[in-house]
Amino acid sequence: MKQYNHRAVERKWQGVWEKKKFYGAADKSKKPKFYGLVEFPYPSGEGLHVGHVRSYTGMDVIARKRRAEGHNVLYPIGWDAFGLPTENYAIKTGQDPRAVTKKNSDNFRRQLKALGLSFDWSREINTSDPNYYRFTQWIFLQFFKRGLAYKAKVPINWCPKDKIGLANEEVVDGKCERCGAAVEPREKEQWMLAITKYADRLAKDLDLVNYPESIKVQQRNWIGRSEGWEIEFKINPTPNPSPKGRGINSPSFGGGEGEVAFGYQTTDPKIWRALQDKTLEMRKNSTEAENVMWQMLRNNSLDCHFRRQHIIGKFIVDFVCLEKKLVIEVDGDIHDYQKEEDRERTEFLEIEGYKVIRFRNEEAVQNISSVKNKIAEILKALSFGEGLGGVIKIFTTRPETIYGATFVAITGKTDRFTGEYAINPANQEKIPIWEAEYVMKDVGTGAIMGVPARDTHDLEFAKKHGLPVKEAPMADQKIWTKIGVKPITTYKLRDWVFSRQRYWGEPIPIIHCAKCGIVPVPEEDLPVKLPKVKNYKPTDNGDSPLANIASWVNVACPRCGDKAKRETDVMPNWAGSSWYYLAYVVHKPKSYDLKAKRLLKKWLPVDWYNGGMEHTTLHLLYSRFWHKVLYDLKLVPGQEPYQKRTAHGFILAADGEKMSKSRGNVVNPDEVIKLYGADTLRLYEMFMGPFGQAVSWQTESIIGVRRFLEKVFRYSEKRKTQNVKQVTPNQKLNSLINETVKKVSADIEAMKFNTAVSQLMICANHFAKAETVVKKDWETFLILLAPFAPHLTEELWATLGHRSSIQLAPWPAYDERQIQAGGVIAVQINGKTRATIGVVEKGAEGRIKELALENPVIKKWLIGKTINKMIYVKGRLINIVVE
């Protein structure tokens, strides 16, 4: 008897499929289309993960079933090739990221082909291919033209040690992932995409698609639409004294004559005279840090007038802005004598209503711009309310509680009284404005009215800070109208920061011209190719490494022809994956045609998109956003890109942990294929547990599916020696095969691959034991197994004498009437099964009752009991209810 040689079988059929371009999707077919999509991999140096295998095999099973059902199937794959790991690896090893990407994707392709996945390889895409990103850039320009791409100052994560801006995922616990330095916020001009303009549609159109409810909930949460009411509170025009009582230790200022006469005098003239010499001396002997700080503060770029070595009370502060009551101190070793006083003086200054911030010498010397940013941020917070016309807009869902408002709270990193007061428009009461940690900037207007009597959070806050609690009457609609309560809808979703100061991404196709401003690169000049660079490291000031290539950066303005500069930021990793499902459709060997409407109309929407749970929020939202913009440009048909979305669960290592190189628990698919074969690996991953759930890898369990395939192989060999021509159909096997067709078909649709495989195993077990199995049933079994184990079934199909592929055999139908209910009925007494009876016909209720009561075991149980009623469940059980 022949042995099951998986290597030979798999190599043979993979060769045949490739040669015949077996799995190519036909753009011109009349068959109904099916577009199955899986998340294309990031070609990392680690190679294919067994988690990829799970996802891709799952959709492969579905794609193969669809083909057998007569569909024209598009099941494509490609490489999400731009991204940080490759760039970082390139920096570390001095290689060109293109070379790294080529090497990695070659490896991935080899691995995927070894799995026998039915991808249409002729449509393979690579987001880092200039032909591909030409259209990523083109789409960006459409955003720009519609005003959906704009530049704004945004804080970024700045690593002061590596001197680069970090992506959010590179920041772990507020620290740089690689060097561990504390990450600082830094303002930088960034390209933004106005996704918030689509927030409403992104939320609403979830009704149009078939996604699991959990994913819809996640998307809605992320968008964070909240409907409520906005009320304007006027800010009290005359600032009030600071809250903690004033001037306790204050020698004279605050109401003293000095303040009236000289706005800048903040101390008793006597003290001033005593300390003045000292201030002069300090200015002479100032430290480098102080000098740097002063140069920065005096040039007025912060829109605030600062004084140096100024006397407040009995203390000399380094710098002060009197209008904003902001004191800046630079601590150094030279003025040690001051340190002793530090605590006392800070206390004093705070009581006087000053905010005191301190910087260390090194901070000022090494990074004055970061210091400046921090100061600017604080000034912004201090001047809250100015420039708003003295109005603060609060957000509430319960405007009727306005009479109970005892304070207004705005976003703050810590709880702090701002020193300002607001007027409650309903009763003209003056209530304090606080900064509160619990008020979030992304919700509503970022400001609330505190109603401690009606809201537990407000109450907590009021108690903590000694604010009053009122049991107040409710305000009716008339009052709402009078005070201008207006309904508003707000979103938690922010606009999408689209710039990265990196190398390995799509260059943003924009040119900056001194005369014309921001000018888009003309469409015919696309792609703006990523130039080759010697050093991929970002520059010291946080600009992209592209900024260092003068020959690339300096261009003529496309509008006026004058000297201009290219934008040096690149796009984030999300860009290429936001439209890749379109690229497969409009793909031509060397280019793409996004205007190929006929093709887009033919293939869209994606019928079924499977991917990881980790991408169900951002990637899905981003690509839906892009799709909607393209829809508005009349480029794509339909509002939504993906008709149906499912998510597979993670594969964890045997120890229940995440697979990772550092833990040393990574399973390499190559090794499993070598040892057991691709069919075994596919089948194991389908069988290991529920597809949507996380499961641990158990190497010792693989042997089970391998044994199953061997059993199938042996049975095929056994049939060759049998005379199967004169077989009379066996009732039981006939029922079994019909049931198997039914269950496997339904389970594949529901992605319950594990139970589908289990049913196939049951079927094979029966076949192996049976005297004979009719050829048709055996063929049906092979067709059902083919999506899971395409190589072996193709081989066995051929040994039956078929000239054409098993992949072309139609998916079998089943006959419900042929399925028997196991032929056994349970007899229960008061719901407990006491006996079983075999019946020929499952329908005859009267006969079954008779049989049940005749059963000796049941008779025994019924001695001395009265039967109240009997419940018969067709084909399953009969329940005898006694007393």
Place this chain on the structure above:
RNA sequence: GCCGGAGUGGCGGAAUUGGUAUACGCGCACGACUCAAAAUCGUGUCUCGCAAGGGAUGAGGGUUCGAGUCCCUCCUCCGGCACCA
């Protein structure tokens, strides 16, 4: 805290959605074949009990002829959002 999901043998997990709990697979034990081993085949494998029978689906209660499944209270674990005004 809220939202979503889940708790079933030694292990991965089934259960037609209210109808014979523990399918299928791993592991384990015994047997057959073999000089022997591997492979294969067969039998057994929730638990207490010699048996008759009893008990068991995280814990407790409820609805029902009947509950792993539905309802209430509680506990634990995983995932997401993290003070949602």
